[in-house]
Amino acid sequence: MPEIILPEVELNIHSPKNPTEATVVENYICTAENSPNIVRHMTFDISGTELEGKFKVGQSIGVLPPGETEKGRPHKLRLYSVSSPSKGEGGEKHLVSTTVKRANEEVDGTFYLGVCSNYLCNLKPGDKLKVTGPSGRRYLLPENIDDFNYVFFATGTGIAPFRGMIIELFESGFKGEVALVFGCPYRTDVLYPKFFNEMAEKHDNFHYIKMISREDRRADGSKYYVQTAIDDHEEILSPILGKENTLIYLCGMKGMESGIYHNLAKKGFMDYLRLKGQPESEDPNDWSWEEVKTMLKPSARTFEEVY
Numbered sequence: 333m334p335e336i337i338l339p340e341v342e343l344n345i346h347s348p349k350n351p352t353e354a355t356v357v358e359n360y361i362c363t364a365e366n367s368p369n370i371v372r373h374m375t376f377d378i379s380g381t382e383l384e385g386k387f388k389v390g391q392s393i394g395v396l397p398p399g400e401t402e403k404g405r406p407h408k409l410r411l412y413s414v415s416s417p418s419k420g421e422g423g424e425k426h427l428v429s430t431t432v433k434r435a436n437e438e439v440d441g442t443f444y445l446g447v448c449s450n451y452l453c454n455l456k457p458g459d460k461l462k463v464t465g466p467s468g469r470r471y472l473l474p475e476n477i478d479d480f481n482y483v484f485f486a487t488g489t490g491i492a493p494f495r496g497m498i499i500e501l502f503e504s505g506f507k508g509e510v511a512l513v514f515g516c517p518y519r520t521d522v523l524y525p526k527f528f529n530e531m532a533e534k535h536d537n538f539h540y541i542k543m544i545s546r547e548d549r550r551a552d553g554s555k556y557y558v559q560t561a562i563d564d565h566e567e568i569l570s571p572i573l574g575k576e577n578t579l580i581y582l583c584g585m586k587g588m589e590s591g592i593y594h595n596l597a598k599k600g601f602m603d604y605l606r607l608k609g610q611p612e613s614e615d616p617n618d619w620s621w622e623e624v625k626t627m628l629k630p631s632a633r634t635f636e637e638v639y
């Protein structure tokens with residue numbers, strides 16, 4: 333296993349107390365048009381700010397939404413994963429992108445709209461916004477990028493960093509293996525489908541696996557989730573996961589990590605994990621959900637960002 337050399341990053345050049353101004357340059361829907369789950373690809377121009385060229389793929393940008401909470405306090409900062417490569421969107425270092433889902437939910441008959449995501453999604457090219465960053469110290473691609481293979485697991489907008497990472501890898505002529513396992517409820521919710529389908533057509537070493545949770549069921553009645561891909565697409569994933577120089581990255585909803593770690597353990601891929609404590613049984617098939625949740629932690633080969 334080669335040493336993992338992470339790039340030096342600059343953190344919080346602009347903090348919430350001292351934000352800078354960015355301008356929206358694009359804001360478009362990046363799911364199918366008929367998806368009820370609206371997710372937008374947004375690009376901000378940061379030219380002339382200290383942030384130009386500073387976001388590494390995997391890091392996040394902070395957004396300060398205007399206005400106040402019900403208690404009269406200014407809204408807090410929200411972090412969004414950057415979905416452009418380190419070179420910047422389209423190779424332009426003054427452009428940084430992110431992927432934003434309009435958040436909404438009904439609680440006890442009242443409908444709530446996510447403050448920052450709806451603010452962002454309503455912005456038009458030319459509109460200004462307050463931003464901070466960069467943030468994130470470890471969720472990065474290694475500098476010695478060619479020394480590894482990569483398996484990326486994303487649910488929903490957790491795809492954001494992997495869009496940037498996959499652009500970065502293949503633009504640099506990467507020759508190793510890359511697998512992307514993406515989970516979403518319906519086929520219409522697949523994010524950036526055109527981009528990833530084209531990448532899969534172009535590159536034999538890019539494996540694109542979609543896990544659609546609410547259309548069909550697995551033979552045992554369970555849902556197709558990113559973690560079940562470890563079984564359902566074993567023929568693609570096991571050979572890559574079994575290489576001694578593969579790294580895995582997870583990004584998306586909290587909870588996905590435990591499912592992935594348990595399924596990795598069941599297949600014997602323990603190198604991606606660190607055991608905190610000793611489960612009662614040696615056989616991962618016997619481990620309780622409680623044991624899985626509390627005892628399976630990421631090792632140095634595993635990068636986790638869940639929220």
Ligand code: A2P
Nearest residue numbers: 487488489515516517545546557558587588591
């Ligand atoms: P489901 O909601 O059908 O249970 P989105 O962010 O677009 O809603 O997509 C999130 C995806 O992750 C959905 O397909 C969702 O399935 C799935 N999901 C929900 N819970 C988990 C979990 N614990 N592990 C992995 N995937 C999950």
